[in-house]
Amino acid sequence: MQIYINGEEKTVAAESSMAALIEQLALTDKRVAVEVNEELVPRSTFEQHLIQANDRIEIINAVGGG
């Protein structure tokens, strides 16, 4: 199914969990936070959270800023 990660279209297997997606992106140990369709998805729920077709996923991190 198609989803959007940080604005880019990607294909993932149906029934993928957020934990699986984060692992696939090699971000498991990284300090990132995630929202789906503008709602925060806490890290503690990544295992249970199933990704749906056309989800708009944002994966963010901290950067230098003032």
Place this chain on the structure above:
Amino acid sequence: MSNTNSDTFTIAGQTFSSRLLVGTGKYKDFNESQAAIEASGAEIVTVAVRRTNIGQDKNEPNILDILPPEKYTILPNTAGCFDAKSAVRTCRLARELLGGHNLVKLEVLGDQKTLFPDMRATLEATEELIKDGFDIMVYTNDDPILAKQLEEMGCVAVMPLAAPIGSGLGIRNRLNIRTIVENANVPILVDAGVGTASDAAVAMELGCDGVLMNTAIAAAQNPVLMASAMRKGIEAGREAFLAGRMQAKRFASASSPIDGLFF
């Protein structure tokens, strides 16, 4: 001289002795950021929140790697947000990213040219974030009425601009900053617009609790040296404020006695 080690201020229950808060943007690399932050003596350091570079090098360093939490209080900002909704989303992501830490710097901007705050959107975001348990240090115009309203809404610190973000123009309206300070029951920090150490000193002489800056240090020819200068400017201004300056007079007043003149 009063003991400046005991001259602390408190934000959301946390006590700080450094009154210089610094940003981490616009540096050449993390080494330079780290050296400048160290030289500034800052205890509160701001970061921004942005999309992760997907497919990045696994060993690519992150800004948080150079900011150990036992040494620094990380202050995530909402820079780049031009509406209340994106600012609220940014704060929620930042809180999750930093393991439940509620302190944020809220800024909701009005236009690209001035980066002045959109105060209507700022008030809207403030209300929403306070309901959601955030401790808000809020970027605002140098307007005493709005500053007081933000305090009354429950912001933990109010941060009027000195001048537009990144402009280095110094404090454009000293009278308003002074009035904001005199009215306040929460820390007042000048945020944005200082250009050099004397600007920081002026902010402190006006009675501000601190100054937050980024570009004035990062865009100096020698950022590490400027960070050190800013630290001293902040300390000098703070001591001058505590000392209580002399009254300015129009005409001279001799420093040497008149008595005992022999001619």
